[in-house]
Amino acid sequence: MGLNEKATRRRGAELEAAILDAAWEQLTERGYAGFTFEAVAERAETSRPVLYRRWPTRSDLLQATIRHHGAGQDVSAPDTGSLRGDLLTALRRSNDRRSNFLVLLSASLGEYYSESGATPSDVRDLLFGAQRMGIDDILDRAVARGEADPARLTPTVRTVPYNLYRHEVLMTLRPVPDEKLTAIVDEVFLPLVTP
Structure with a gap:
């Protein structure tokens, strides 16, 4: 040497x-x-x-x-001053930064899931660990501002924006068009949680 x-x-x-x-x-x-x-x-x-x-x-x-x-992923919550703005900003950020990872989770790791018995949820947990997710901060602020009814924010409802976003990515294997992100927030999520 x-x-x-x-x-x-x-x-x-x-x-x-x-x-x-x-x-x-x-x-x-x-x-x-x-x-x-x-x-x-x-x-x-x-x-x-x-x-x-x-x-x-x-x-x-x-x-x-x-x-x-x-460990290098930013999971902080945007704070635009409104629930709608925060959700759209967070979904757009995920779309820009994480849509390739979602494609990888679904399309490329099938052999790993078969070998290990792991699931995409397990891999997501590896990626983010026990970090508090930005959506929780967004929803807590929305409740404090009176924009969201806490009684309507059941555990299932809290996951709706990202579950719909992930579904779109996994069905198309590409980033979600902005009009679809807007529809997820305006047509589905806000009517579910608005007081």
Whole structure:
């Protein structure tokens, strides 16, 4: 090993972050079928044994990759001053930032679900962990402003905007048109929760 190689060698957290970033790129570009230790090691410019020491199985590597990617996700709630504005802003942000991930969840991870017994919900939990979701802040502020009836905000109703959004992405495998996002808020959700 030459002097320059030693000076640029990555270790610890730096190496792990580089591997998980490379793994995310491999997963999103090639899907789970192309998510192999060899491909990730090559992309990360490291060796397979380095990966195996940290993650004994491909499933372990996938879970670490999703958690790593999720750690950088902004789940804060926009505050436009109105329930409608907050929901539209949040849905548009998800559409811009997360629609590819939803496609990945449905189209590319079928083999992972079959191998592991995991579900898309389990993968979503890996991505976001126990973070409080922005929708909860949006709805709490709407109740405080008198824009939403707390009695109508049942656990099922609270999930309606994002469930409809996810349905649209998964049915079309592309971002949702803005007019459909507006319809989700104006035609479905607001009539459900408005006092």
